[in-house]
Each structure stands twice: as structure tokens, then as C-alpha cells.
Amino acid sequence: MTQALHYPTIEFNDLDAVKRALLVWDRIHRIVPAGYQPNDQPEILTAIQSGAIMNLSVDAHEKSAAAQRFLDFHYFRNSAKTLLTWPAGFSTETFTRINPEKIDAKLLPLFEQLARRLTADGFLEVPHELAGGYMFYLATSVAERRALSLTTDSSDYWAVGTYFANDGCFTEQVYDEHANTYLANLAIDDLLPNDLASIDLDQLLRFREETAELRNVFQHELELLRDEISRCNNKEHAHYIVQDFVKRFEKAKEEYRKTMSFFRKTDVCSLFSVGLPVSATIVALPTIGGGDPYDPVRIGIGLLLGAVSALATREMSHKPKSIASYLVDAERLTKTPSFLLHRKFEEFIND
Template sequence: MRYGLYYPSIEFRDVDFLKKSLLVWDRVFRIVPPSYKPNDDSAISEAVAEGLVVDLNVDDYEKSKAAHGFLDFYHVRKSSGNLTWPAGLDSPTFVRIDPEKIEARLLPLFEQLAKQVTGDRFLQVPPDLAGGYMFYLANSVAKQRDLQLITDSPDTWVVGSYFAHAGNFSEQVYQENGDAFLCNLAITDLLPDELHEVSMDDILRFVEKHRDERAAFQDELERFRMELSRCNNKQHAHYIVSDFVHRLKRAKEDYRKAIGPFSKRELCSIFSGGLSATLSVLSLPTIGGGDPYDPVRLCSGVLLGGVSALATRSMIPVDKGGASYLISLDRLSTTPSWQLHRTFEEFIND
């Protein structure tokens, strides 16, 4: 089974996002402090009651692991001359973060950065910095519990991807001749663009009925993501194109047939995930061959494109950045990697 961990907030911004997420993941978890009661509408409460949305309390080990990671990252970014500290981390706007989610050694840093404490004890901190810490916290929970990170915000996905790849970025987001890249693998023809007319009960019934087709799609997607991330030569890239792309396409088409009755229109929401890939893969004629940032159609409904150059190949994490996915609530572009590239550029240099 594949489980998703929603971050960085507690409440879902949109019920449709949760419905779409349940078409991909068997359960969706979220981090909720013990003293906080989520403000859920009736549809989300129904999913909670059925056990498909699960509230997680973060234990001391997970808080400590997140605090260590965040403080180490913060120190290295401030002392390094080779890697950039994103301009987006100095955002002047603020959001709330619950002190119960913060490990004791990290709390003084957030209290120092906080402009105020609200009446219900939430700290007001810069959103990208809060998102950075929440990514570390979510990443710690995800690794310990074998969860995949999911979000509905391109901005959050960009911040999360920055931290997932250990801040391995310079100011040169666009670097045509770089040797490794953060990429976006987008599936554009699977999830319906609108589900507001579909009841949560229908979604829950579908989840149970089509468990096998969903599992087959999940497995092929993760296998394909990892194969692309590990590949560093053109010969193996040919193998990926001839074998893994075909298997992913077949699993996607089988699952799309099951989802079909939910689709009232031809438009679909964009479902995408981040991965690292080398220039040897992106420059392969059967994959790209030109600008690594130009989105390339690997097969029907599957696009691959560069989002940002990585500063150095040697800093690519062992887990290749982990599995972090974005389900876009708005179909703003048919080339999502370009949209995310622009968002990433603004985050680093704006």
C-alpha cells in the first residue's frame, strides 16, 4: 500500500484535493498536535471516520530528528559561499505554526524569528521558513512511517523540493549545460479536474473497489521515478525508455479506465512528482536531446522537464530527494515543469 502525508498545513484547503489524493493513495495522513481539533467540513470528517484520513501526533524522536536536520541546514546555508540561501526565505508575510510541532531545541530559533504570538499560542513566522521546518518535520515522519509527501501548493512543493535536495542549488537555476537537475515528472491525463459533484461516499467506495489497479499504478510510478533518478548513462536511459515507460503507460491506462466514470470533461488535474536526473538522461534523443528545461512527452499523458539545475552532483541524496508529489488544484499550464521552473526561480532569486 502507498500512503500520503499532507503538508505543511493541517486543514485541507479544498475537498477536491483530498478526493483526488484518495484516487492515488490508500490513506492520507496529516500532522495534528494533540490539543488541536481540525476544522473539517462534513466530507473530510466522513473520510476521517472511515479511516482514510488519519491524524498523526509527532513523537519526541521525530521532533528531535526534524530539529537536528533543520538547524544543520540553517547553519550550513548561512556559512557556505557555494550554495545559495533563497531570497524567498526572507518573505515579509507570515503564517501560523503551532509550538507543539516544534522540538524544544528549535523553539528558541522560531521565537527569535517570530514577529508575534497569537492569542491561541500560534507563532507568526515567515511562510517559507515555516514551510522549510514543516518539510523537515514531514520528511522525518514520512521516512519513519514509509509515507509519500503530498501537497496542493506549487509554492510549497518548490520549498519542499529545495529542502528535499539538501539545498543543493546555486543562484543559477537555469543552467543549460549543468550535469544534474531537479526535474518534474507530470501525469496530465489521469485525475479528473473536478470532483465537487462526486460524493465522498462514492470516492470511498471506489477506493475499496479498485485497490488492485491503483496499487499497480503506484508501484510502476515509484519504480519509474527511482530508475530515472539512478540513471547516469545513455545506454541505461535507452533501457528505461524501452521498458519502464511502457510499463508505466500500461498501468496508468488501466487505472484511468477505472477512474473514467468520474470524469465529466476531458480536462484533467496535473499530478506530478519531483526527481533528480542527470544531463545524460535529459539529453538522450528519445527523451530530450535539446534544452533540459523543455518538457518532453515520454508517452501519452506523461511529461518530463527540468525545474532547476543542481549545484553539484555529489550532493544528490541517497533517497534521490524522496517522493514528494503535487496535485494542482488549477490547471494553469500544459507544461507544468516550466511553471514550476519560474516559481523556483522566484523562490531562489526574487
């Protein structure tokens, strides 16, 4: 997880969140269509010149993979046998601009048929629900093919992106304490400075170079836990995974945090939240004799785990292949991140 793909926007909406993200990942990528000139702040241009942020173009294979997954989802959504939950958050008549360069040929007829108009600068205006869905599938396809993590700075984007990363395999009953599988939130707090506005980007980039080894150790330990905990279905073995990880994680986190002494020492914030599918045995792990999986429970120093939503158990011919999606804390989710993300997800599905 040394590199990440920023989604779904081209421009970065929160400079502070970008700075925090640069303290986590070695390089951040973003999808920029050919011929499009992003409206970037000077600090972002500096990061691009240093190689910390990179623009990438989407190749034909990635567009094709995204198009196929989107068409599969579109079919399942409208099938009477496997009718998917369609979020209320997409019940809108608004239209979204989408660059045809990002669209695979097999999708163009559908989008052109549904497009309200072609704008003067060459963008199709298509229904928001379709454009939004495709853009999240495109980001997922690119991230999977290039071994990138997905990262965003908005909890709204995180909720929508997670929905599509799991191919809409959720129930309308978002809160279900008896579900077999959950979308869980793994949140890390008490690590990064809360306010980086006064930190010059050149200074931050030099710090990154000096602490690359410690950052990579931290990245490695988090990736190990993410992969192991999402695959484990045995509660007894999960105890060993968590116990072993916490010992290593505490050391890696403490060593990395020590290097940040020149940043503001007060008002630390949540580093990020990771969305990943887990079994019911995992979210029940920290409690004795079970309990509410939606209550966030600390399983280690600065580490919180809690359910965000129930995943559907119905059989589907196209089994979702989920990819972890990281939320850099731009909205101060430190105290109750799982609860706040659960509320965001519930609003997206039902309100």
C-alpha cells in the first residue's frame, strides 16, 4: 500500500487532507483525461513536480474492465431475480459531466443515448447515477490492475465508492446485528497532526524523504492486518492475528509518530478509515459473549473496529471482488468514526 489512487475527483478539494495523505503514501495518483488541464493550487503543482502526486491516463484494458463490471451491475440492478438495492442517494434528476476519453466503446452507446447534451468543451452530460457509478467502477478497475489503494477525502465519496466496490451487495436493512458478513471500518487515530496549514509543502516533502523507511514499516503492518482480518472466519484464530499485529503495530506507529515532533503536537486527528468486508466473528471479537457489532471497539492502541453496514448474503452469479478504500480524515471522525460512517451509509441507502 505504498501508492494510492485518489477518487473520484480530478482536483483535490482539501489541501490539508492531501498533506496528511502524503504522510501515509509514497505517491498519490489521479486519473486525468487527455487534453484536460486540472485547476490545481500551487502546492499541488509543487507536489506533482516532486513526483509525490502523479497524473495517469487510463488504458483500453482498464476502461474495458470498468465498462464490463458496470454493465454487469446495470444488468443485476434491473434483473427481477437479483434486484439490487438502489440507494436513495442516487435518486436524482441531476446530470454529471463525464469525459468521453474515460468511457470504453461498449458503454458509449448507452451513455450517448441517455446524455442530455454534449457540452462545448466535449463532455457528455449523463444522469448522475450512471456517471457516478461508472466513475467509481473505473477507479476500482485502475486500482486493481495497478496494485493501488483507493483513497478519498470525503465520507460521502467513501460511502458511494464502497457501495460500488462491493457491486451494490447490501441490504436495505443497513443495521442488521444478525448478518453473517459486514462492511467494517478499521480506523486509526492519534497519529497525524490535526492542522497542517502552517506547514510548508517543501518542508513536508523533505520530511517524507527522511522518514521513508519508518513510513514503509507502518504501511506494511497495516496492510498485513487488513488482508488477514478480511480473510479470517475463525474467531479463535482472529485473536492470534489481532494480538500479534497489535504488538508490532504499536511499535511501528510510535516510531513513526516520534519523527513528527516538529509538527503541531496537539489536536491529533484520525489518520484514516479503511472499509473492508469481514465476517461476523471478526466484529464480535473484542467483546465477551457477543454484542452489538456496530459499537466501535478499540482492539489495540489507536485502532478502532466497528460495522458500518450489513452485506447481503443472497447468491449472485457475479461475486463482488472488494478493494479496500481509505478515507483520509477531512471531517474529524476521531471519536466515533464507525458510527458516523454508518450514518453516512444509511443516509446514502435509505434517505
